[in-house]
Amino acid sequence: MRFSFSEDQLLLQKTVRDFLEGECAVDSVRALWETETGRSQELWGKLAEIGLPGLLVPERHGGMGMDEIDLVLLLEETGRSALAEPLISTAAVGVPLVCELERVDLAESWLPKVAAGGAVLAVGHATNSFVSDAHVADLLLLPHGDEIHALPREAVALERQASNDPSRRIFSVAWTPSAKTRLCRAAQGRALLAAALDRGALACAAQQLGVSQQLIDMAVRYACQREQFGVPIGSFQAIKHMLADCQVKLEYARPAVYRAAHSVAREARSRAVDTSMAKAAASEAALLAARVALQVHGAIGYTWEQDLHVWMRRAWSLELAWGSGAWHRARVAEALLDRRAPAETFGYCAPGA
Amino acid sequence: MDLTFTSEQEAFRKEARAWLEANVPAEPLPSLDTAQGFERHREWEHRLHKGGWAMVPWPIEYGGRGANLLEWLIFEEEYYRAGAPGRVNQNGIFLLGPTIMEYGTAEQKARYLPKMASSVEVWAQGWSEPNAGSDMAAIQATAVVDGGDYVINGQKTWASRGAYADWLFGLFRTDPGSERHRGLTFILVPLDAAGVTVRPIEQLDGEAGFAEIFLDNVRVPLKNRLGEENQGWQVAMATAGFERGLMLRSPARFQNTARKLVALYQQTVASEARVDPVLRDAVVRCWMDAEAYALNTYQTVSRLLEGGKIGAEASLNKIFWSELDMKLHETALSLLGARAELLPEAPAAQGVAGWLDGYLFSLAGPIYAGTNEIQRNVIAERILKLPRR
Numbered sequence: 018m019r020f021s022f023s024e025d026q027l028l029l030q031k032t033v034r035d036f037l038e039g040e041c042a043v044d045s046v047r048a049l050w051e052t053e054t055g056r057s058q059e060l061w062g063k064l065a066e067i068g069l070p071g072l073l074v075p076e077r078h079g080g081m082g083m084d085e086i087d088l089v090l091l092l093e094e095t096g097r098s099a100l101a102e103p104l105i106s107t108a109a110v111g112v113p114l115v116c117e118l119e120r121v122d123l124a125e126s127w128l129p130k131v132a133a134g135g136a137v138l139a140v141g142h143a144t145n146s147f148v149s150d151a152h153v154a155d156l157l158l159l160p161h162g163d164e165i166h167a168l169p170r171e172a173v174a175l176e177r178q179a180s181n182d183p184s185r186r187i188f189s190v191a192w193t194p195s196a197k198t199r200l201c202r203a204a205q206g207r208a209l210l211a212a213a214l215d216r217g218a219l220a221c222a223a224q225q226l227g228v229s230q231q232l233i234d235m236a237v238r239y240a241c242q243r244e245q246f247g248v249p250i251g252s253f254q255a256i257k258h259m260l261a262d263c264q265v266k267l268e269y270a271r272p273a274v275y276r277a278a279h280s281v282a283r284e285a286r287s288r289a290v291d292t293s294m295a296k297a298a299a300s301e302a303a304l305l306a307a308r309v310a311l312q313v314h315g316a317i318g319y320t321w322e323q324d325l326h327v328w329m330r331r332a333w334s335l336e337l338a339w340g341s342g343a344w345h346r347a348r349v350a351e352a353l354l355d356r357r358a359p360a361e362t363f364g365y366c367a368p369g370a
Numbered sequence: 371m372d373l374t375f376t377s378e379q380e381a382f383r384k385e386a387r388a389w390l391e392a393n394v395p396a397e398p399l400p401s402l403d404t405a406q407g408f409e410r411h412r413e414w415e416h417r418l419h420k421g422g423w424a425m426v427p428w429p430i431e432y433g434g435r436g437a438n439l440l441e442w443l444i445f446e447e448e449y450y451r452a453g454a455p456g457r458v459n460q461n462g463i464f465l466l467g468p469t470i471m472e473y474g475t476a477e478q479k480a481r482y483l484p485k486m487a488s489s490v491e492v493w494a495q496g497w498s499e500p501n502a503g504s505d506m507a508a509i510q511a512t513a514v515v516d517g518g519d520y521v522i523n524g525q526k527t528w529a530s531r532g533a534y535a536d537w538l539f540g541l542f543r544t545d546p547g548s549e550r551h552r553g554l555t556f557i558l559v560p561l562d563a564a565g566v567t568v569r570p571i572e573q574l575d576g577e578a579g580f581a582e583i584f585l586d587n588v589r590v591p592l593k594n595r596l597g598e599e600n601q602g603w604q605v606a607m608a609t610a611g612f613e614r615g616l617m618l619r620s621p622a623r624f625q626n627t628a629r630k631l632v633a634l635y636q637q638t639v640a641s642e643a644r645v646d647p648v649l650r651d652a653v654v655r656c657w658m659d660a661e662a663y664a665l666n667t668y669q670t671v672s673r674l675l676e677g678g679k680i681g682a683e684a685s686l687n688k689i690f691w692s693e694l695d696m697k698l699h700e701t702a703l704s705l706l707g708a709r710a711e712l713l714p715e716a717p718a719a720q721g722v723a724g725w726l727d728g729y730l731f732s733l734a735g736p737i738y739a740g741t742n743e744i745q746r747n748v749i750a751e752r753i754l755k756l757p758r759r
Contacts, residue, residue, distance in 0.1 A: 018373065018374065018672075019372050019672055020371060020665070020668040021669065021672040021673060023371075237754045237755065237756060241757060249756075249757050251756040251757050252756065252758065256756070257747060257756050258747075260754055260756065261689075261746035261749035262746070264749055265686050265689050265690055265749070269659070269662040269666055271666075272662065272665035272668070272669045273665055275669075276373060283373075294662070297658065298658065346654055346655070349654050349658060350650055350651070350653075350654040353653075353657055354632065354635060354636065354639075354654070360657075362625050362661065362664075363373075363661055363665055363668070364443065364444070364621070364625075364664055365450075365625040365664070
């Protein structure tokens with residue numbers, strides 16, 4: 018039992034944070050809002066140089082061969098910097114899905130390309146009728162009942178759905194399933210779709226931790242500078258207590274997210290409930306931080322010009338991706354109260370209990 | 371990161387479970403806030419001590435088991451699972467004990483810790499005064515050096531376990547010209563000393579859980595000082611850190627209550643024609659929060675075992691568990707409906723009165739150990755670095 022990260026993991030987190038501070042400043046995030054794809058091939062290439070898209074790709078396929086416990090802290094950093102690139106669909110969900118399909122041809126043709134920064138994956142799921150980053154994906158992995166199909170982008174028709182978060186690019190996808198596109202079905206399909214959902218939820222939750230901290234930090238900075246009644250507004254208890262509540266929510270979402278990473282990496286029996294708890298808690302923390310950070314900023318926070326809404330919109334759109342907080346809480350309820358899935362009490366009812 | 375228990379830890383759990391199953395009283399003890407209940411709880415502590423379970427993470431020479439904090443968490447999980455009695459000496463074993471471990475001299479450790487572990491000496495807290503509550507730095511009770519003694523004068527109040535305890539620990543002003551946090555000293559006072567008057571205070575639940583303590587020219591030897599003279603604030607903050615941050619409320623307490631809440635929900639759904647769906651969500655939120663609290667605690671313990679310390683983040687903890695405890699009990703009372711108001715002596719109260727007791731107790735949570743408003747100030751100023759006023 019050791020609930021902490023290794024020095025190497027923390028060092029990698031620091032490396033990614035420094036990298037993103039340089040390469041993913043808020044101005045460049047906003048500049049991408051105005052572009053056709055909203056994505057930067059140059060930035061994706063640099064992310065590949067530090068190993069991010071291929072973090073979960075096995076070493077034999079040219080990746081880093083790491084696991085979700087290594088990835089979770091890095092995704093947190095991408096949330097802190099509001100990175101828009103398709104890391105969740107490619108690195109966190111797509112890569113493990115391709116690995117688990119046990120289709121050597123697919124793995125050999127796609128994984129090395131992903132690790133090198135030469136391919137992007139998009140993954141659909143029944144919890145969301147839209148597919149994120151389908152427009153830049155080289156390969157789309159799409160559900161059809163309990164089947165999973167793989168299609169190149171040329172084989173599908175995309176209709177963009179404008180999102181309240183300009184960093185988010187989501188699409189309705191029209192496509193025709195066939196025996197040729199089908200990768201798996203029945204029990205295997207259901208298991209892989211369930212795993213994809215848990216991985217997507219975990220990745221969103223990790224980004225939400227970073228988004229929350231960034232929103233709190235911005236509000237704190239503003240509250241220290243902005244003076245009213247002759248003093249910084251951050252000296253007022255009304256402001257202090259709102260922000261303290263945000264930090265409490267965040268600090269109790271954090272271990273739930275880290276535990277979910279452990280459960281995904283180690284294929285724990287309680288993986289579904291653990292990831293749902295993580296997503297529900299991180300969503301709530303991020304939504305509260307967004308609400309409070311706006312209130313602390315007052316009218317200036319309500320402008321398009323102020324950068325605050327870059328992260329507010331991330332908080333809102335991450336809440337909706339891979340199952341909303343309410344959806345995940347309902348899933349915990351079904352497991353816990355209707356006994357539909359294993360819901361394990363940490364420690365208290367551990368193996369042998 | 372490895373969130374599985376080692377085989378040694380599993381063996382430790384089994385050992386604790388076996389002892390508790392053989393020793394936990396079949397019937398719940400009377401309330402520890404009554405004279406009779408207090409002594410019954412003290413007897414239970416003697417038994418725990420004899421079995422070597424009184425203070426799991428302390429060195430054996432001080433009456434502990436010589437285990438680490440992870441094993442303590444496992445023990446706590448088993449303790450709540452077994453439905454064992456409340457710890458009457460929690461002020462001693464969970465708050466003062468760890469503080470003595472950090473600030474005490476070798477002589478003090480040998481003098482106080484073994485009798486604390488065995489509950490031969492039960493401790494009360496002496497922080498608050500009539501004019502020093504949330505503003506603890508406004509303490510006025512004085513301790514003046516006279517020869518080899520401190521002569522103590524003043525009044526302490528809301529002293530938890532004060533009505534029946536043997537000893538008091540608290541802060542006293544040793545520098546008469548000092549203000550606020552400076553000039554305070556942490557002193558240990560025997561409650562049977564001449565000049566001590568204890569007046570029990572009836573609490574919201576009708577029992578004497580705390581007391582006023584009047585100190586009139588009470589003489590205690592200088593060696594009863596913990597830490598340096600006029601450095602008492604720093605010592606007290608360490609005590610508060612243990613209280614708020616880790617030991618006072620171990621997660622199993624809330625996980626156990628959450629487990630009972632889930633059972634209560636399932637019984638209610640099975641027997642009632644209509645259950646507000648809002649309560650379903652409330653139950654799930656409580657359970658998830660109890661889990662989050664456990665996860666956070668395991669993270670804290672891992673950090674402490676790797677050489678970290680408990681700092682201002684203890685305030686995050688205190689807010690979280692105290693609010694969780696209220697939500698757990700509020701939800702239970704809502705599920706109980708008309709029976710929620712029943713006192714234990716009511717014929718129809720079978721199996722439900724504990725929730726009301728627990729609810730009343732939970733309402734004290736955001737007040738004791740520093741009000742939650744003070745904790746929010748601490749978080750804002752010391753963690754977020756917002757400006758002080």
